Amino acid sequence: MTQTFRHPEILDIARRDGRVTVEGLAEHFGVTHQTIRRDLTDLADAGRLDRVHGGAILPSRTRNLGYEDRKALNAGAKGDIARACAARIPDGSSIFLNIGTSTEAVAAALYDHRDLLVVTNNMNVANILATNDGCRVVVTGGELRLSDGGLIGDLAVSTIRQFRFDIAVIGCSALDAGGDVLDFDLQEIGVSQAILRQSHTSFLVADGSKFSRRAPARITGLSEIDLFLTDQPLPGDLLRRCGEWGTEVQLCPPSTAVSAGTE
Structure with a gap:
């Protein structure tokens, strides 16, 4: 599966769960951790996600993040x-x-x-x-x-x-x-x-x-x-x-x- 198809699904998972992890996405898509890190970096650069340790979260605009996410x-x-x-x-x-x-x-x-x-x-x-x-x-x-x-x-x-x-x-x-x-x-x-x-x-x-x-x-x-x-x-x-x-x-x-x- 190319990143063109992965990115929308990654965003769907983030909306559903509140955050995504490199390990979980790599297992879900059957790709390497490095591939998922590149995907998350691309989505963060586009303003679609915020990177945190081990994964990413939906960007916060008018609500505060949880403490652990803010810390990471x-x-x-x-x-x-x-x-x-x-x-x-x-x-x-x-x-x-x-x-x-x-x-x-x-x-x-x-x-x-x-x-x-x-x-x-x-x-x-x-x-x-x-x-x-x-x-x-x-x-x-x-x-x-x-x-x-x-x-x-x-x-x-x-x-x-x-x-x-x-x-x-x-x-x-x-x-x-x-x-x-x-x-x-x-x-x-x-x-x-x-x-x-x-x-x-x-x-x-x-x-x-x-x-x-x-x-x-x-x-x-x-x-x-x-x-x-x-x-x-x-x-x-x-x-x-x-x-x-x-x-x-x-x-x-x-x-x-x-x-x-x-x-």
């Missing part, structure tokens, strides 16, 4: 961004890391840092840093969102207001062409806005997949962010506008490691 999507790029972000955080800083798989990658990249105070509303971040002797970790409290370990609501905001952070590191679900930083959950957005108000400096960490996604609610604008770390050139004239706003943009080149999102 562009994992290599998130790691590169996280290491660049960690390099900009001095020892002895007080920082906030919010909900998201990109900020979890930043937490993992802080293993060599010393004398950090890390406040977070992300239980995954707290668990990542639990064995790091160089960090004191404060968890905000709040309503636990079981889907991803996030803590949201008034209690989280109340805790945040008791601090003044050197650096806030936030992620997002989408970034539009006008520079609006977007997300899905209104309670999460309220927490992120509180974080930004209580911080001297703000970092945004977001890989290039966020440029093609949409989300309904606004956290802030890039004009209010001090440093934006990403792996892809900004679309349109957004880079020029960041220069006008005084927002520094740092492109984070890929490491030599193989990206988990491009198996």
